[in-house]
Amino acid sequence: MAFEIPKQVYSGSIKTVTIGKGGKAITLGGETSYPFYVFEGKMPNLPRIAMEVWDVDPGEDWAEPAKEPFKDVLGDPVAWAKKCVNEYGADAIALILVSTDPNGQDASPEAAAATAKKVAEAIDVPLIVYGTSNVEKDAEVLPAVAEACQGMSISIGPVQDKNYKKIGAAALGYNHTVVANTPIDVNLAKQLNILLGQLGVKDSQILVDPTTGGLGYGLEYSYSVMERDRMAALTQEDEKLQLPIINNMANEVWKVKECKLSNAEAPELGDQAKRGILMEAVTAVSLLLAGSDLLIMRHPEAVKLVKSYIQEMAG
Amino acid sequence: MALTGIEIFKLLAKTNCKECGYPTCLAFAMALASGKAELDACPYVSEDVREKLAEASAPPIRPVKIGMKDQMKTIGGETVMFRHEKTFFNPTLIAGLLTTAMSDADVDAKIETFNKMQFERVGLNLRPEMFAIKDADGDAAKFAALVKKVMDKSDAAIMLMSDKAEVLKAGAEVAKERRPVLYAATADNADAMGALAKELDLPLVAKAKDYDALADLTSKLTGMGLKDLLLDCEHRSIKEAFQDQVVFRRAALVPKFRPFGFPTVTFPCEMTDDPMKETLYAATFIAKYGGIVVLSDLVPHTVFPLLLERLNIYTDPQKPMIVTQGIYPINNPDENSPIAITTNFALTYFIVSGEIEGSKVPTWLLIMDTEGLSVMTAWAAGKFVGDAVGMFVKKSGIEEKAKTRTLIIPGYAAAISGDLEEELPNWKILIGPREASHIPAFLKSL
Numbered sequence: 001m002a003f004e005i006p007k008q009v010y011s012g013s014i015k016t017v018t019i020g021k022g023g024k025a026i027t028l029g030g031e032t033s034y035p036f037y038v039f040e041g042k043m044p045n046l047p048r049i050a051m052e053v054w055d056v057d058p059g060e061d062w063a064e065p066a067k068e069p070f071k072d073v074l075g076d077p078v079a080w081a082k083k084c085v086n087e088y089g090a091d092a093i094a095l096i097l098v099s100t101d102p103n104g105q106d107a108s109p110e111a112a113a114a115t116a117k118k119v120a121e122a123i124d125v126p127l128i129v130y131g132t133s134n135v136e137k138d139a140e141v142l143p144a145v146a147e148a149c150q151g152m153s154i155s156i157g158p159v160q161d162k163n164y165k166k167i168g169a170a171a172l173g174y175n176h177t178v179v180a181n182t183p184i185d186v187n188l189a190k191q192l193n194i195l196l197g198q199l200g201v202k203d204s205q206i207l208v209d210p211t212t213g214g215l216g217y218g219l220e221y222s223y224s225v226m227e228r229d230r231m232a233a234l235t236q237e238d239e240k241l242q243l244p245i246i247n248n249m250a251n252e253v254w255k256v257k258e259c260k261l262s263n264a265e266a267p268e269l270g271d272q273a274k275r276g277i278l279m280e281a282v283t284a285v286s287l288l289l290a291g292s293d294l295l296i297m298r299h300p301e302a303v304k305l306v307k308s309y310i311q312e313m314a315g
Numbered sequence: 316m317a318l319t320g321i322e323i324f325k326l327l328a329k330t331n332c333k334e335c336g337y338p339t340c341l342a343f344a345m346a347l348a349s350g351k352a353e354l355d356a357c358p359y360v361s362e363d364v365r366e367k368l369a370e371a372s373a374p375p376i377r378p379v380k381i382g383m384k385d386q387m388k389t390i391g392g393e394t395v396m397f398r399h400e401k402t403f404f405n406p407t408l409i410a411g412l413l414t415t416a417m418s419d420a421d422v423d424a425k426i427e428t429f430n431k432m433q434f435e436r437v438g439l440n441l442r443p444e445m446f447a448i449k450d451a452d453g454d455a456a457k458f459a460a461l462v463k464k465v466m467d468k469s470d471a472a473i474m475l476m477s478d479k480a481e482v483l484k485a486g487a488e489v490a491k492e493r494r495p496v497l498y499a500a501t502a503d504n505a506d507a508m509g510a511l512a513k514e515l516d517l518p519l520v521a522k523a524k525d526y527d528a529l530a531d532l533t534s535k536l537t538g539m540g541l542k543d544l545l546l547d548c549e550h551r552s553i554k555e556a557f558q559d560q561v562v563f564r565r566a567a568l569v570p571k572f573r574p575f576g577f578p579t580v581t582f583p584c585e586m587t588d589d590p591m592k593e594t595l596y597a598a599t600f601i602a603k604y605g606g607i608v609v610l611s612d613l614v615p616h617t618v619f620p621l622l623l624e625r626l627n628i629y630t631d632p633q634k635p636m637i638v639t640q641g642i643y644p645i646n647n648p649d650e651n652s653p654i655a656i657t658t659n660f661a662l663t664y665f666i667v668s669g670e671i672e673g674s675k676v677p678t679w680l681l682i683m684d685t686e687g688l689s690v691m692t693a694w695a696a697g698k699f700v701g702d703a704v705g706m707f708v709k710k711s712g713i714e715e716k717a718k719t720r721t722l723i724i725p726g727y728a729a730a731i732s733g734d735l736e737e738e739l740p741n742w743k744i745l746i747g748p749r750e751a752s753h754i755p756a757f758l759k760s761l
Binding site for chain 2: 003031213260270271286315
């Protein structure tokens with residue numbers, strides 16, 4: 001029996017966005033089919049992995065197995081970022097400015113910007129800088145970061161509908177990429193991209209952060225929003241959704257209790273380190289299948305597994 | 316596509332004879348369309364029409380039933396490519412591999428691990444549900460003994476694997492009350508395997524190396540009268556096996572290509588020797604259309620992440636996820652512990668309870684039924700407001716469990732505190748943080 005694969009017609013494709021500069025700059029996007037449907041489309045730029053670096057020592061906030069690979073560099077974001085690049089092969093670094101949280105240390109925008117600059121200068125891979133999702137504080141911190149990192153082509157976010165003007169203008173002024181973040185909703189994502197466009201931010205400088213739920217804690221919402229996003233972009237020519245997707249996933253996975261329970265506390269859940277690594281890697285696989293272009297990940301073993309998975313799926 | 320009641324009505328005799336139990340042919344047609352009646356109830360329907368209706372009303376992907384000891388599981392029966400288009404109905408079954416080459420002690424240990432591997436979560440029991448039992452050397456007696464051991468010591472659903480029909484038969488005789496899956500029919504043995512599956516009325520996997528050969532094989536088997544088939548396209552690289560899953564689902568749904576209208580079985584266990592990689596392959600098949608995934612070994616730290624993924628992917632997106640209203644003690648609270656309240660949206664509950672647990676502060680968490688709405692939505696909809704919350708607190712029974720009369724409300728519901736103070740005059744209302752991540756610091760500061 002001669003069987004022919006029924007065709008999915010794609011009328012659109014994902015635009016490309018290049019982050020970073022020089023030889024280690026990376027280009028994201030360009031897909032012409034659903035994720036990894038390489039039998040009927042192209043993925044010219046395979047999804048990439050940025051490794052997460054905090055600007056403070058995470059202390060008790062992180063599960064032991066997640067701290068172990070970084071135990072000599074926690075609290076030193078520059079050394080930490082270099083270790084991710086040199087030893088763990090990070091494609092990019094995502095610096096999370098935890099110190100600026102108004103409910104925590106409430107560090108000043110200047111101090112945070114100085115840290116971001118030092119990290120950016122110490123690495124040759126692209127830098128992504130995340131604030132704490134506090135609308136007011138991020139609107140002070142991220143423009144300061146944009147200014148300090150002038151000419152370094154970094155990416156800054158999360159840019160939300162309540163602070164897009166300030167952060168978007170700073171990104172425009174200093175020629176950085178923005179990470180446009182909306183709360184798990186296709187229409188809001190589209191709307192924010194339109195607003196950024198009206199501000200003058202080009203599509204080639206926008207990454208979409210759809211908000212990421214952790215495994216077992218709302219992952220399905222992100223998964224379906226990303227699938228709808230890709231469906232609109234690829235089959236309904238929804239131009240304002242044809243942008244690469246970034247998932248800030250690491251903390252969502254590792255903060256849950258099942259990652260924090262030790263072998264002694266929960267023998268029925270098997271080995272804590274392997275469980276955490278697999279919870280992170282399984283989350284990454286799910287997000288990749290839904291359309292992610294750039295994952296922010298934490299554990300080097302999970303990063304390694306997912307990198308080889310991406311190669312096998314699309315190579 | 317299924318036919319509408321009107322389309323079915325046009326094919327009926329239109330005599331309104333009432334012999335089917337319905338007052339008119341139209342009423343009967345409507346009942347047929349909604350699945351409430353069987354076509355056999357009409358004595359006057361022609362053979363031609365019968366075939367037409369059966370064809371049109373059959374689901375695009377055959378739902379195949381497989382038994383555990385005390386319950387039936389279904390795989391297949393799916394109707395969409397993307398979960399947001401409706402929902403995925405029948406979760407991928409997670410199976411562990413046992414073979415006749417394993418020692419008795421090994422097998423016992425694996426069965427024991429399987430039996431213990433059950434995780435409670437929002438009233439659901441998450442667990443793997445199946446063993447794939449593989450014949451390693453063609454010894455039918457040994458195979459039957461292994462199957463018997465699984466039947467005696469576990470409630471698992473079963474897939475029987477051998478390329479010899481007589482070996483499968485020996486296993487199937489032992490396991491037939493659980494309706495095991497037979498693996499597998501190939502072009503070479505299709506007659507013998509098909510006859511066995513037909514004789515025992517069991518589901519049968521059709522296995523072939525490419526799409527054309529597989530379509531030929533399932534067509535031959537359905538021609539023999541078999542209905543419950545599964546697909547295996549023998550590809551063991553993740554790239555090709557992933558493609559197979561997409562192709563089968565799409566072919567079955569879109570052009571309704573009947574030869575691929577069956578659930579699939581996938582074998583991460585045959586795709587790598589690395590158990591970590593194997594887990595990622597299984598994760599791929601849970602998200603993308605696998606009916607069964609067979610793992611080389613069921614270990615809690617590999618199975619648990621897959622169970623969570625499966626829970627997420629197969630959650631019905633049309634329904635809000637909710638937890639039961641009530642009092643949830645966290646970290647062993649006593650009568651002097653603080654009392655917090657939030658809504659019964661499952662995500663709210665997970666995040667809030669997770670943070671309270673992480674804080675290690677003993678706390679009573681009250682969960683109020685807001686029909687699955689989150690705090691802000693429930694407040695805006697008038698379901699999480701002063702009088703309703705006050706009424707719930709009074710009736711919840713918390714006043715008997717704790718002496719404390721301080722109620723922590725979510726930061727986003729700060730506006731209700733005035734009304735709530737009126738409703739609960741001998742309570743002190745404390746406004747908690749807006750973000751769950753600030754709960755530990757808040758509780759520790761009390």
